[in-house]
Amino acid sequence: MKKGILNLRFRTRLVLVMFLITASTSAILMIAYVQHNRRIKAYVAGQTSDLGEIIALTQARIGPKVDRREALSEYLSALKGAGLSSINVLSPSGEVVASTNPHQIGKKIKLRRRRTGSKEGPIQITAQLRDIDTDTQAGQQHYDIRFPIIQGEKVIGYVQVGGEMDEVGAMLNHVYFLWLVWILVTMVAGMIAIVYLTFRFTKPIDQLVEGANQVAQGNLYVKLPEGGGDEMGLLARTFNQMAERLRDARELQKRLNEAEKTSLLGHFASTVAHEVRNSLNFLNLSVDQIRAKRWLMDESPHRELRASLANMKEEIIRLNRLVNDFLAVGRQTPPNIAPCDLRAIIEQAIALVEKQAKAQDIRIVSELPDDLPSLQADAAQLKTCFLNILTNSVQAMPNGGTIYIEAKHVADGDARSLMQLRFRDTGPGIPEQDREKIFAPYFSTKTTGFGLGLAITRKIIEDHGGRVYVSPDNHSGAEMVVELPLTDPALTHSPALSASRVA
Ligand SMILES: Nc1ncnc2c1ncn2[C@@H]1O[C@H](COP(=O)(O)OP(=O)(O)OP(=O)(O)O)[C@@H](O)[C@H]1O
Ligand SMILES: [Mg+2]
Structure with a gap:
């Protein structure tokens, strides 16, 4: 559902959001209006039913032979029982004969003349709006409603019911206040929602402008x-x-x-x-x-x-x-691959440095196994590699030392069969931070070196599908490791060569 809304078109989303905000604001105001209306109606209904009850009591309570004072006291308790408060029972002359407030008893209250249909006819109970007295002094508003109590055809007293107009006013004020709060809350919430959504919807535009600026500046x-x-x-x-x-x-x-x-x-x-x-x-x-x-x-x-x-x-x-x-x-010449004798190549390379090694008192110990396989490689290029490695060792040991040469079969991670050659010397060794740099062209620590020997070596070995690296083992001298695949390297590593061989 959320994804559905997110996938709507931008314009549709904007319309939908505006519609939702308007609809929710109207709905909230409508609900508040209905609730307040209900409260006012309930209040009016309560007042009306109280008045109805008083009327019913004044009609039904007095029998012709009952003592007046007793009858009026009876009224008072009946009205109290009906849940009314602040009630005075007056005699026809206006004297308070019974009251919910004991201080009122005996006091005289000035009665207004009631308008009746005929002077002789029996007194009727009327409770019309004009009987409500309001006193607006000091901002107070209250009303009194008097109901005459009739025995036989005589008015034997009045029931005076008081109420505060302020109660209605306070209620209306409360309703206005709540109404205002609702309007403000919905307005603020709507504005926050609009600001938030505007920012959210226009954020991609800002990002686009920023991105376009960056591109314009060349980023x-x-x-x-x-x-x-x-x-x-x-x-x-x-x-x-x-x-x-x-x-x-x-x-x-x-x-x-x-x-x-x-x-x-x-x-x-x-x-x-x-x-x-x-x-x-x-x-x-x-x-x-x-x-x-x-x-x-x-x-x-x-x-x-x-x-x-x-x-x-x-x-x-x-x-x-x-x-x-x-x-x-x-x-860019590819190696000229042919079956070649690895032992013979190594021995030829040794022969080339032997004279210099002897002059520097360097021993060359070659421990090659008897079953060295014949290799598919460019013999001349491999000889250059071994010569470069051996020359470096000789140059690294001006005061004598030993060069050990070993060869063995190994398998790499892809289970390829490899020939691994190790050239170890007893010279100063190669610092760990230089072990990769020494293969870069023109990297040399010698005054007369060009820094090309190992760069050429790595290129040739990699052209053969193999690799050359400094052994990570911490020997006292340097150990160069050459690994050459025993399968035909041309098939996997030199497309140029494959083409030339096919041709
Ligand atoms: N056996 C070794 N012992 C110590 N350092 C070595 C050894 N082999 C190579 N190096 C370091 O590697 C660097 C690069 O060797 P590389 O053979 O590429 O160049 P080079 O010997 O300096 O110059 P050239 O081009 O004459 O061979 C050397 O300068 C040297 O610092
Ligand atoms: Mg060198």
Whole structure:
């Protein structure tokens, strides 16, 4: 039911609310009017019945032979029994012969002459409105009604019944007061309801204006609340969709710009890198040619020149490696997958660092199981990875140490069969906060490092469907873990490669 009302159209809801407020105000006022009317009627009916009872008593009580005083006292008690108060019984001369107030007895009350139909006829009881005496002095209003008591054909006394007009006035005042309170209460409640509903209904408009302002200022991440199935809800949903489209368009534009920039920059950088590599090759060759000259090598005065040439050669090799690494990071070439012998690849990588390791007094302990499976991988790329890892370990231990290499079968969360390789050294280790950063391109803590070795390694391993990470175990040195899937990685991880292989 609530949902039904919420889903009504905005205009229909407004009309319904106005109608409900008007109807409830009228209904409350109507109920108050009917109730007060009822009270006045009940009051008038009560008074009328009291008067009726008095009339009935004056008619019925007196027998012809009864003593007058006795008869009048009898009246008094009968009237008391009828529930009336403030009653005096007067003799025809106006003397109070019996009263509910003992101080009144014996006092004389001036009687007005009654108008009767004939002087001789029997006295009749009349209780007309004109018999009501009102005294408006001092703001007090009261009335007296006198009923003659007739025995035989003689008036033997009067019953005087008093009442306060103020009672009726007070009652009417009370009714007016209540009426006023009802009007005020319904007016205030109606106004509160109108203000509340106006705020509630116009809140989405405020939010929409605020949202539109935000969009105009370039904030496309605004989201309006989408509640309700009315026009406001629809407007909020449409606004959100519009903001989302604008956001997507801006993102796309940004990515296009970045891609354009990156591709331009990448293209420029790889052109420069190729040019630099050609020059380096030429310099390398030239240095080799100069060093091949017999006179230079034989004669001792040229020792300084020979040392400079050796430094030049070293720098050329270093720059050449940088250029190759740089080109490898940017290159999108997929691995050339073929069955390869993991043991042979690891041994080739060890052979490449062995000389330097020995020079630094580093032991390389390779504990590879005999049943190492043959792997579907790009042997040359894997060798680069292992070489990078081993080179880092060698560089981390200038004063000697040990490098342990282990390999074992493991299964990952998806029950894939993996080959896990662990390269552990006894160097200073990698601080915990750097364990992810070291794989980012150009992150290096070395003065001569480019920070590309592990970035290349991670790219290659991931191209093979595997992963490389620093072991979370707290060893004294560093431990790099390489995991390679034993299934064909090309099928799951390199769509470009799959295409090239099919072709
Ligand atoms: N075995 C290790 N022990 C201590 N720190 C290491 C080890 N391996 C890598 N690191 C840290 O990781 C950083 C990044 O290594 P990465 O091989 O990517 O770059 P690099 O060795 O500094 O330079 P290069 O491009 O010449 O390889 C290193 O600078 C070093 O701080
Ligand atoms: Mg390195």
